[in-house]
Amino acid sequence: xxxxxxxxxxTARAVLALALVLALGAVFHADGAFLKISTHRDxxxxxxxxxxxxCGMTLVIITGGIDLAVGSVLALSAVCFSLxxxxxxxxxxxxxxxxxxxxxAVGAASGGLxxxxxxxxxxxxLSLMVFVRGIAKTISGxxxxxxxxxxxxxxxxxxxxxxxxxxxxSRVLGGQVSTVTLLFAVCAVVSWVLLARHRWGRQLYAIGxxxxxxxxxxxxxxxxxxxxxxxxxxxxxxxxxxxxxQEQQGDPEAGxxxxxxxxxxxxxxxxxxxxxxxxxxxxxxxxxxxxxLGKILSINAVPEAARLMLTGTIIVAAVLTxxxxxxx
Amino acid sequence: xxAQGVAKSSSGPRGEVEASTTxxxxxxxxxxxxxxxxxxxxxxxxxxxxxxxxxxxxxENGAGKTTLIKILAGAHADYEGRIELDGVEVRPRTPxxxxxxxxxxxxxxxxLVPSLGAADNLFxxxxxxRLGLVQEGAMRASAVAALERFGIDIxxxxxxxxxxxxxxxxxxxAKALLREARVLVLDxxxxxxQAPEVEDLLGRLGDIRARGCAIVYISHRMEEIxxxxxxxTVLRDGHRVASAPAADVTPAQLVGxxxxxxxxxxxxxxxxxxxxxxxxxxxxxxxxxxAVAVEGVSLSVRSGEILGLAGLHGAGxxxxxxxxxxxxxxxxxxxxxxxxxxxxxxxxxxxxxxxxLVTPDRQATGLVLPLSVAANLTLPDLRRLSxxxxxxxxxxxxxxxxxxxxxxxxxxxxxxxVAQLSGGNQQKVAIGKWLTVEPRVLLLDEPTxxxxxxxxxxxxxxxERWTYEGIAIVLVTSDLRExxxxxxxxxxxxxxxxxxxxxxxxxTPEAVLEAAMGERRAVAR
Numbered sequence: 001x002x003x004x005x006x007x008x009x010x011t012a013r014a015v016l017a018l019a020l021v022l023a024l025g026a027v028f029h030a031d032g033a034f035l036k037i038s039t040h041r042d043x044x045x046x047x048x049x050x051x052x053x054x055c056g057m058t059l060v061i062i063t064g065g066i067d068l069a070v071g072s073v074l075a076l077s078a079v080c081f082s083l084x085x086x087x088x089x090x091x092x093x094x095x096x097x098x099x100x101x102x103x104x105a106v107g108a109a110s111g112g113l114x115x116x117x118x119x120x121x122x123x124x125x126l127s128l129m130v131f132v133r134g135i136a137k138t139i140s141g142x143x144x145x146x147x148x149x150x151x152x153x154x155x156x157x158x159x160x161x162x163x164x165x166x167x168x169x170s171r172v173l174g175g176q177v178s179t180v181t182l183l184f185a186v187c188a189v190v191s192w193v194l195l196a197r198h199r200w201g202r203q204l205y206a207i208g209x210x211x212x213x214x215x216x217x218x219x220x221x222x223x224x225x226x227x228x229x230x231x232x233x234x235x236x237x238x239x240x241x242x243x244x245x246q247e248q249q250g251d252p253e254a255g256x257x258x259x260x261x262x263x264x265x266x267x268x269x270x271x272x273x274x275x276x277x278x279x280x281x282x283x284x285x286x287x288x289x290x291x292x293l294g295k296i297l298s299i300n301a302v303p304e305a306a307r308l309m310l311t312g313t314i315i316v317a318a319v320l321t322x323x324x325x326x327x328x
Numbered sequence: 329x330x331a332q333g334v335a336k337s338s339s340g341p342r343g344e345v346e347a348s349t350t351x352x353x354x355x356x357x358x359x360x361x362x363x364x365x366x367x368x369x370x371x372x373x374x375x376x377x378x379x380x381x382x383x384x385x386x387x388e389n390g391a392g393k394t395t396l397i398k399i400l401a402g403a404h405a406d407y408e409g410r411i412e413l414d415g416v417e418v419r420p421r422t423p424x425x426x427x428x429x430x431x432x433x434x435x436x437x438x439x440l441v442p443s444l445g446a447a448d449n450l451f452x453x454x455x456x457x458r459l460g461l462v463q464e465g466a467m468r469a470s471a472v473a474a475l476e477r478f479g480i481d482i483x484x485x486x487x488x489x490x491x492x493x494x495x496x497x498x499x500x501x502a503k504a505l506l507r508e509a510r511v512l513v514l515d516x517x518x519x520x521x522q523a524p525e526v527e528d529l530l531g532r533l534g535d536i537r538a539r540g541c542a543i544v545y546i547s548h549r550m551e552e553i554x555x556x557x558x559x560x561t562v563l564r565d566g567h568r569v570a571s572a573p574a575a576d577v578t579p580a581q582l583v584g585x586x587x588x589x590x591x592x593x594x595x596x597x598x599x600x601x602x603x604x605x606x607x608x609x610x611x612x613x614x615x616x617x618x619a620v621a622v623e624g625v626s627l628s629v630r631s632g633e634i635l636g637l638a639g640l641h642g643a644g645x646x647x648x649x650x651x652x653x654x655x656x657x658x659x660x661x662x663x664x665x666x667x668x669x670x671x672x673x674x675x676x677x678x679x680x681x682x683x684x685l686v687t688p689d690r691q692a693t694g695l696v697l698p699l700s701v702a703a704n705l706t707l708p709d710l711r712r713l714s715x716x717x718x719x720x721x722x723x724x725x726x727x728x729x730x731x732x733x734x735x736x737x738x739x740x741x742x743x744x745x746v747a748q749l750s751g752g753n754q755q756k757v758a759i760g761k762w763l764t765v766e767p768r769v770l771l772l773d774e775p776t777x778x779x780x781x782x783x784x785x786x787x788x789x790x791x792e793r794w795t796y797e798g799i800a801i802v803l804v805t806s807d808l809r810e811x812x813x814x815x816x817x818x819x820x821x822x823x824x825x826x827x828x829x830x831x832x833x834x835x836t837p838e839a840v841l842e843a844a845m846g847e848r849r850a851v852a853r
Binding site: 197198199200201202203205206208209210212213214215216217218219220276277 | 653655674675676679680685687692693694695696697698699703707708710711714717718719721761
């Protein structure tokens with residue numbers, strides 16, 4: 001958070017975790033696959049959707065809350081985006097802001113339940129996670145929204161993939177970076193500015209650190225907290241747009257369990273779930289660690305069962321080292 | 329320290345107690361001494377209580393009552409002196425050992441498990457079991473019998489968290505008696521109770537007494553002391569000042585013992601010439617969670633003036649300050665700041681009108697511990713320091729450094745986490761963060777709690793300086809000498825209502841204590 005503490009404590013441990021994973025990749029390079037630039041581009045592209053979710057999750061976790069609805073918001077956004085652009089022919093200039101608005105609205109509902117009605121964030125967002133998944137299924141009619149558009153005669157007609165899908169699923173900077181990775185970077189920078197340089201960010205830290213003291217110091221606790229969930233929902237909507245563009249369809253089942261991956265990223269980055277501490281730098285480290293771990297295991301053809309177990313082990317290890325720090 | 333203070337500690341309790349129980353005291357504490365570091369908090373204190381007797385332990389805050397009780401309860405194992413129970417020497421080293429010896433302490437914060445019923449709480453940790461399984465039926469039956477015996481009419485399965493404070497307290501007492509407590513310590517048992525509940529509790533003391541238990545009763549309320557005490561012991565500054573049968577002691581005598589004669593002033597304040605009225609409050613009432621905490625209080629403070637607010641634990645002084653600030657409770661009444669009628673819906677509005685509240689617990693409500701000193705110091709003024717929402721860390725640091733110099737905060741850098749500072753320095757930050765908003769009215773709630781003498785002096789100097797800058801101060805402190813030394817006038821509350829307003833020569837420790845304890849006296853004005 002402050003310049004001096006950046007390389008100490010949890011941050012140093014998160015750097016170490018990433019370095020270990022990268023070293024693992026250098027050793028098990030799968031006949032040089034790990035040394036190819038395309039592998040790294042792919043690893044970053046695959047981690048980007050999770051990373052965008054994790055940025056929003058960081059904002060909420062810093063207030064001492066949690067948002068379990070992000071996976072469902074991702075699905076809702078993917079379904080809406082596909083429906084509006086592919087089936088209804090909306091322009092991207094309309095569809096993208098509309099999707100972000102939908103995500104923000106879900107966030108406002110979560111934040112409202114948590115701070116106005118004082119329902120525990122876990123419960124409030126759990127209920128929205130279920131509810132929003134239901135909306136996504138209703139809107140999509142339970143099926144994937146793709147380029148196969150139902151026609152009047154009961155059959156299907158196939159339409160072109162809209163330009164915006166290709167644009168998001170393309171590469172930039174001489175083909176070396178995926179556009180979604182660039183979008184993730186933009187989300188991370190915006191989140192960083194909000195947290196580290198904006199008044200609102202400082203209010204979020206104050207609320208997470210001691211809500212009562214913040215309130216008595218004149219911090220508008222309710223509004224600031226709702227804002228964190230709104231931002232988290234909006235970022236989840238962006239992630240949903242990216243997901244839809246990469247899959248070229250809006251899958252109402254998409255993003256199931258992604259909320260847990262986002263939380264895992266935040267934890268591996270060394271951010272305390274109690275709130276009041278942490279920052280986007282750590283979330284970035286967590287995203288890279290999880291992203292590269294998955295990639296290295298996959299290029300070495302490690303079965304998914306083993307991948308899951310390893311990921312679980314790493315989360316526990318991350319939390320244990322943090323606890324040691326808290327005690328000392 | 330006066331002549332009458334050397335009291336008749338050898339005299340027994342009053343006649344109605346059975347002779348057999350009077351021969352050996354249930355509890356005898358002899359020459360108990362205790363130090364915390366270099367500070368001697370108890371000096372050779374003798375205390376004894378007989379079975380079937382209510383022995384009131386009285387004294388100002390910081391007199392050593394709590395330490396004495398904690399030693400008895402096994403919370404401070406390293407004391408000097410002897411403790412005897414029924415003539416046998418004991419040395420409780422942990423609260424568990426003390427409880428096993430039959431010493432039960434009922435604190436202001438009750439120790440029941442809120443989610444469990446009365447039955448489970450009564451048998452907590454001692455559930456009747458067979459093969460490791462709790463015998464629900466047997467437990468329920470004996471719980472019902474016990475509750476009946478103590479006349480507590482409740483459903484034994486209902487979670488005690490849903491019951492009122494008074495009922496929970498009775499359950500806790502019943503629990504102690506069920507475990508055959510020989511000594512029952514009641515530490516300000518009525519501070520959280522309403523008047524009818526106090527009546528009920530005092531009425532039950534007779535029953536408890538009849539069981540042969542020795543009752544040590546700590547209270548600040550004169551009417552209770554007069555009603556329940558068989559004998560009185562007064563502590564002051566860690567010494568036993570007096571011990572006497574209650575019937576022989578007049579309220580004036582008791583107050584005299586508690587306050588002492590030579591209340592040396594720790595600080596002499598030079599008050600600036602009085603200015604215009606900064607804050608006026610008419611007929612203020614505050615309800616906290618439905619209960620009336622403050623009722624019908626009016627006050628006025630001029631710029632440069634310090635108004636002291638005195639009252640015992642639970643008298644409503646804290647609630648008054650928090651309510652004024654829009655920080656909690658349902659507030660009724662009228663408020664003027666600098667002659668302008670105001671109404672606060674929350675702390676932010678109060679701050680924008682120039683009010684500032686220093687809360688009594690810096691760790692719980694004053695500071696954001698994970699954040700840096702600079703972040704804490706600039707939190708109330710964040711809006712002004714971040715035009716268009718964008719913060720300027722450099723400017724925040726320079727504002728913070730300047731404040732740290734003014735306040736004498738000792739820290740390596742304004743970027744250090746505030747949690748790393750010592751208590752006194754943390755307190756300076758908790759107070760100093762308000763100076764950035766240039767307050768017109770400073771509400772100080774226990775500003776010197778838990779800090780050392782040196783830091784206190786520095787704070788007094790700062791407070792004095794602020795009065796010269798035209799700030800009006802309302803001061804709540806449980807340190808009577810501090811209150812007298814700093815305040816221009818003192819408003820005393822008793823159970824949320826104004827009991828007296830004292831100034832100049834009227835403001836003596838005795839007068840404040842008498843009014844705070846509810847001793848009737850003409851309200852001077």
